[in-house]
Amino acid sequence: MKNTRKCPKCGGTDIRMVEGFVGSYGVGNSIMVGRTTFSAVRKNTYICCDCCYTEEWLNKDDLERVRSSKKAHRI
Numbered sequence: 001m002k003n004t005r006k007c008p009k010c011g012g013t014d015i016r017m018v019e020g021f022v023g024s025y026g027v028g029n030s031i032m033v034g035r036t037t038f039s040a041v042r043k044n045t046y047i048c049c050d051c052c053y054t055e056e057w058l059n060k061d062d063l064e065r066v067r068s069s070k071k072a073h074r075i
């Protein structure tokens with residue numbers, strides 16, 4: 001959906017994106033990969049305005065922090 005600009009569920013093309021944010025006390029649309037909010041990575045939400053399907057994506061720049069986090073277990 002992020003790359004195709006098309007909803008994988010209904011084929012709709014009215015896609016909107018809300019940028020993730022990190023607020024105090026862990027509030028926000030983010031993942032805690034360290035001890036504090038300073039190391040949180042933001043999740044951007046893609047929303048299909050035709051069927052309400054949503055998808056979340058991290059920023060590529062944050063992947064290294066996820067890989068080096070002790071909280072992110074490889075499965």
Ligand SMILES: [Zn+2]
Pocket residue numbers: 007008009010011012048049050051052053
């Ligand atoms: Zn849709």
